[in-house]
Amino acid sequence: MPTTIVGVVGAGVMGRGVTQNLAQTGHKVILLDLTEDILQQARSEIQKNIRMQRMLHKVQTTMSAAEILEQITFTTSYEPFADADFVVENVSEKWEIKQKVITQLDAICPAHTVFAINTSAISITRLAANTKRPEQILGIHFMNPVPLKPVVEVILGFHTSDQTIAIAQGILTTMQKQWVIVNDYPGFVSNRISHLFMNEAAFVVQDQVATAKDVDDIFIKCYGHAMGPLQTADLIGLDTVVQTLDVLYQSYQDPKFRCCPLLQKMVDAGICGVKSGQGFYTY
Numbered sequence: 001m002p003t004t005i006v007g008v009v010g011a012g013v014m015g016r017g018v019t020q021n022l023a024q025t026g027h028k029v030i031l032l033d034l035t036e037d038i039l040q041q042a043r044s045e046i047q048k049n050i051r052m053q054r055m056l057h058k059v060q061t062t063m064s065a066a067e068i069l070e071q072i073t074f075t076t077s078y079e080p081f082a083d084a085d086f087v088v089e090n091v092s093e094k095w096e097i098k099q100k101v102i103t104q105l106d107a108i109c110p111a112h113t114v115f116a117i118n119t120s121a122i123s124i125t126r127l128a129a130n131t132k133r134p135e136q137i138l139g140i141h142f143m144n145p146v147p148l149k150p151v152v153e154v155i156l157g158f159h160t161s162d163q164t165i166a167i168a169q170g171i172l173t174t175m176q177k178q179w180v181i182v183n184d185y186p187g188f189v190s191n192r193i194s195h196l197f198m199n200e201a202a203f204v205v206q207d208q209v210a211t212a213k214d215v216d217d218i219f220i221k222c223y224g225h226a227m228g229p230l231q232t233a234d235l236i237g238l239d240t241v242v243q244t245l246d247v248l249y250q251s252y253q254d255p256k257f258r259c260c261p262l263l264q265k266m267v268d269a270g271i272c273g274v275k276s277g278q279g280f281y282t283y
């Protein structure tokens with residue numbers, strides 16, 4: 001396999017999962033975030049998740065937790081990205097932040113490096129236009145928790161080349177992932193549909209039609225879903241759900257994506273779901 005070093009930008013919910021998945025399948029990973037504190041939290045969280053996932057989900061790896069962590073370089077500097085062959089970008093779901101990061105990556109990474117954008121809804125084509133390598137950019141929408149979810153959505157930007165797709169598929173195969181390839185319109189398939197579900201579920205709770213648990217129970221017990229829409233929103237992070245709805249609303253100019261005021265109010269109050277310990281449920 002040609003790729004040896006993978007850069008990961010953003011050490012939040014998704015960046016940690018992507019890093020763990022890459023490291024435990026033998027890749028050398030450079031993980032970048034804004035502060036040492038965030039990186040320290042990411043390190044502890046990855047260590048905890050390796051242990052928990054082995055215990056609860058019987059995840060098979062021949063490497064010890066210490067060996068997996070040794071594969072990861074934690075950094076606040078872009079300098080090590082000069083050696084990266086493949087980059088997975090996982091920063092917050094805000095256009096200005098992703099645009100700045102992709103420009104910095106384009107300046108430091110070697111000419112051959114492929115960039116995979118892990119986004120909920122932002123246009124891959126629009127981000128690619130901020131680089132000198134639009135044919136080497138594609139979207140990989142990983143599912144959460146990354147090491148446990150076997151399938152990703154691969155999103156083709158307008159200029160994404162066949163070679164870029166093949167390189168990404170090579171990395172995904174080593175990560176033990178399967179993929180579904182889709183075209184680039186904001187929200188792709190998964191989030192364009194799921195955010196309507198989650199948003200409307202929040203409106204139902206806001207309107208006091210039912211409690212969060214009753215809404216979720218209907219999806220789980222009547223429709224056979226593994227999780228209800230509000231449990232899913234808590235798992236994603238309510239802040240990320242609100243940001244994604246904002247991107248969808250701006251992109252399509254369609255009122256069906258207007259964010260439920262209850263969701264916005266919860267985020268304003270610091271209630272962001274699993275990551276903050278409180279959302280529609282308590283964690």
Ligand SMILES: NC(=O)c1ccc[n+]([C@@H]2O[C@H](COP(=O)([O-])OP(=O)(O)OC[C@H]3O[C@@H](n4cnc5c(N)ncnc54)[C@H](O)[C@@H]3O)[C@@H](O)[C@H]2O)c1
Nearest residue numbers: 010011012013014033034090091092093118119120144236
């Ligand atoms: N949470 C999910 O279930 C989920 C699933 C699929 C895709 N996504 C997408 O993945 C991306 C990351 O989501 P998340 O849930 O991990 O968010 P998060 O808020 O948990 O983490 C974002 C991280 O980005 C870092 N960051 C912000 N600006 C940065 C910069 N300039 N340079 C480096 N790091 C920076 C933050 O410090 C934070 O650690 C988003 O685009 C989101 O839409 C999320």
